[in-house]
Amino acid sequence: MDKLYENILSEVKKLPIIDTHEHLDMEEHRVKKGVDLFSLFMTHYASSDLISAGMPVEDMDKLRGNQLDIDEKWRIFKPYWERAKNTSYCQCLLIAVKDIYGVDDINDFTYQELNARIVSMNKPGLYRRILKDMSHIELSICDVYWPDPFLLDEEFYRPAVRFDEFIFVESSDDISALEKRHGRYINSLNQWVRLLEDTMKEYKEKYHICAVKSGLAYSRILRYERTDYSEAEAIFNQLLSARGVGSEFCIQTKPLQDYMMHKVVQIASEMDLPIQIHTGLQEGNGNVITNSNPSHLINLFMDYPQARFDIFHAGYPYGGELSAIVKNFPNVYADMCWAHIISREYAVRILEEWLDTIPANKIFGFGGDYIFVEGVYGHQVIARENIARALANKVEKGYIKEGQCLDIAQRLLYQNPKDFFKL
Template sequence: MKYLMKKVWTVSFVLILSGLFIQPKLIAQIQTTVMPKIGFEERIEKAVNNIRIIDTHEHLRTEVGVMGDSTYDFFFIFRQYINYDLISAGMPKSVYRKLNNKSIPLTERWEMFKPYWEATRTTAYGRVPLIVANDLYGIPDINDNTYLELSEAISDSMQWGWYNHVLKDKAKIDISILDRRHKRFSKDLFRHVERFDDFIYVFTFPEITKLGEKYGIEIKSLDDFVSALHSAFQAGLDYEMIGVKSGLAYFRTIKYDKVSKEKAEKIFEKIASRDSSQSPLDFENVKPLQDYMMHRLLDLVDKYDIPFQVHTGLQTGSGNNILNSKPTLLNNLFHEYPGVKFCIFHGSYPYGGELSVLAKNFPNVYVDMCWLYVISPSYAERYLHEWIETVPANKIMAFGGDYITVEDIYAHSVIARRVITKVLTEKVASGYMTEKEAIGVAKRILRKNAIEIFKLNDLK
């Protein structure tokens, strides 16, 4: 009896250990295909890594501007996003401002930086400079022993052709769509969108009249104001803009009500009649005019059939109101402008489920995952799984670096390809889709969809 009990306990213990250490096989809830042939993981990874990306959103400085800077050090790759993690970790803003003050010796700036770097290097923002250091400069870490070497390597790399090398050769990006206002850019590397938020987010009459002066229009009425918007829009078309971007979620709610012209005119007249001694109208009082102007902008976007990119979700920086940027606040616009392609930015982090519903229900709503992988790779992975299951594959754009430096764009593209590869591999491993379908989805979300949506016909 004792022997039998001992044997039972031994078998039970082995079964418990098996449950702890043997991973269950991935099985999709909807299994529609036979299991893939051996080696599919490597084939999917290779296919994803070889796709020439159409990058839907960047804030790059021109190469002329970057090469015009006199000196560089390793803080060059810490200027965006990670800076806010440093502040979130407790770095005083006064200290952060000193990091880019080149009159302070680099060794002193490193000592100011080091304790906060240790706290932030494990965030997704923090992984970006580490990838840059390793992949572009051959330096495996950023620490006491390497920061001087990294600074020298960055300085040495600043030669003409660096943009082309990093974007085309390393990141395998064919075209990046820039959000840098009303400027012309090299079509070898870039296309561009323009913003007209200044025509919407107005509070005072001097703000309004100044907008008219740019286009030789004396604004005395609401009709004049709309005419100035038309002139600005035409100037964008003349510069070959391929879309319009709105970033007003940083400043106000993205709920834009339909407002009658009569109501908008009354507010315009109230603003125009106020003298400089009076304080501006508050947001609630001026909101109907702002909303009216957004609708007039969308009339133009609709008329000229170009995409409309909208910031939703997380705002960079600190102290912003996340409730202003929920994608469902745009619901009425999707109804009222069925001909406008709304590209919803940043995967609406943290409102991914709401975006799933909107992109599924509205033919004119598209998912854009720009910025998303460096906000949270796990969120990007989780929702890419969901969006593949809920949203037609021709409505997902899977990469926009959203950076001001080519180095950081490269690192972001590395993270994006890894996440996409992981998601598609799991979809195939579970039997949800075939290897061929997975590679087809990858080509769509990294390249083909952006070409179709932005009419980049020369890149087909």
């Protein structure tokens, strides 16, 4: 078995990747801002596990800030790192530290040297080395609120833009914010929808966005009811009439949000832009997992057969439901972005199940989903291992032949996203 796994892995390691989802801080910003070991690695993910392990949020803020020196930060960090370092989030950092900075562990004897290496290598060229030379990533789709000029480096990135601010409207301040950004006065729901349409069109033509992204599972349930224009308009008009009162005037706006989500799907579909939707676990601590079950989205999949949906994070922990959905609907695809480091065990298990259930052209194998580039490296190492492990298990069980493995892996990591996003 080990030999079989090693054989498959050695081939999978050579494959180029199209990375379906990142939040990368652009190299130009990062180099200018400066980093240390803790402000960098506690940006997200492992930080959530340290808080889950008991670290007070104020201590996490100290690690992210620049008031303390590296020794003071280590003393805060160490007890919680000891408790949480078993998780895939933390293991991902250890892989990055070893391969990128040549440091074997994060402990009393290594943290100062590791920090010194991170600081000294925070220079232009870092992203080329990590994303291209070490990770073999051909392109990364980056999730943004509006196109950043640095994202337009088409050798590295394609933008996927969020239009959630057009959907998640709770006060007149939310309307004013977009009026200001786009330099347009809004006087009716119709004008609001037109602004959405014009903005999506402009971003597609000018910035070559390759997808629309929605992250609203962080803020509300994913069930978007079909709503009449008149019902949504009445709520929108109430908000407009409260201009000046600002966010103190808050009403229940779910029907308006639902209406606007349907509009986003309709318009994206007309523009042939796929829609990437966050489902499953929310990053951070203390959110409502049941809000994010991909099954809430079924009416959208049914109502818009021409729209193409990329469903994120292997639906963790609802991967079984996602499997049934993707099997059912030709317009819905399953994406493993982030999933390999939420849990390596889950990722292997669910991929084995999916390869029994879903046609192999409908699974996307990797999205790093990191703000800092070291995380992307560690994540792709783990993703390649997980994919090789799932394939080896299936060969061992006699479900597929060893000769099929490379073709499946190549589809998952490269060909499927390349075709779907028309890259």
